[in-house]
Amino acid sequence: MGKRLGQDFFLRDDVTEVAKDLLGKVIVSKRDGCTTSGIIVETEAYRGPEDKASHAYGGRRTSRTEVMYHRGGTAYVYLCYGIHHLFNVVSAPVGVPHAVLVRAIQPVIGLEVMQGRRGKKKIHPSLTAGPGSLSQALGIRTDWTGVDLLSGSAPVWIEDSSFRFSSSQISSGPRIGIDYAEEYRFVEWRFWLKGSPWVSVHR
Numbered sequence: 001m002g003k004r005l006g007q008d009f010f011l012r013d014d015v016t017e018v019a020k021d022l023l024g025k026v027i028v029s030k031r032d033g034c035t036t037s038g039i040i041v042e043t044e045a046y047r048g049p050e051d052k053a054s055h056a057y058g059g060r061r062t063s064r065t066e067v068m069y070h071r072g073g074t075a076y077v078y079l080c081y082g083i084h085h086l087f088n089v090v091s092a093p094v095g096v097p098h099a100v101l102v103r104a105i106q107p108v109i110g111l112e113v114m115q116g117r118r119g120k121k122k123i124h125p126s127l128t129a130g131p132g133s134l135s136q137a138l139g140i141r142t143d144w145t146g147v148d149l150l151s152g153s154a155p156v157w158i159e160d161s162s163f164r165f166s167s168s169q170i171s172s173g174p175r176i177g178i179d180y181a182e183e184y185r186f187v188e189w190r191f192w193l194k195g196s197p198w199v200s201v202h203r
Helices: 015-021 065-069 111-118 131-138 179-185
Strands: 026-031 034-047 075-080 084-091 098-109 156-159 170-173 190-193
Touching: 015 034, 015 084, 015 098, 015 190, 026 098, 026 131, 034 111, 034 131, 065 075, 075 131, 084 131, 098 111, 098 131, 098 190, 111 131
Parallel strands: none
Antiparallel strands: 026 034, 026 156, 034 098, 034 190, 075 084, 084 098, 170 190
16 A cells, blocks of 8 residues: 555645646545555546536535535545446635546456446456446445545545656546536546556547
8 A cells, every 4th residue: 555645735726737646646445344446547627616517616515515615635426317426536725616536547456346346247447437437346435425535544545656647648638528518618627648548438
């Protein structure tokens, strides 16, 4: 196991930098006594409250989105289409609703557990490529929203790693599934590791 990312990493104001710097970091989860982990290879940044794709657009605050206003380093997990549990990392200081959606990982620990959760017989990128898929594989569900990723007792956290990528190794493009976001539909706030087969199909 590596060293957990500290508060300074998550408290930065520029959510796009946080999203890029999360590439290569390792997300670890413990569910039902099983440890699973993977290298983050794709992310999306959401810059509330001006970002029309953000759940906190316009300063919106609901029982679901209130966690986005917590201190950076908090987990925000929400249900998409009533099916997919999507894992986000809140960034920036308290009161600033920025968040990064983790879209894809390369599995590292607990592959058999991930396969069982996903109903997969073979190790294939579809195991963890896509935000719903990786959450299912890691056992991440909405009961973990609000978890402090910095806490030693957290069931999910993010570790540093030896992976460091130059700008030439990182691609960027528009985010996925936000056609309603008007001009924010086109900002290139999705980041992924070039050449990784574990990135979701939208390259």
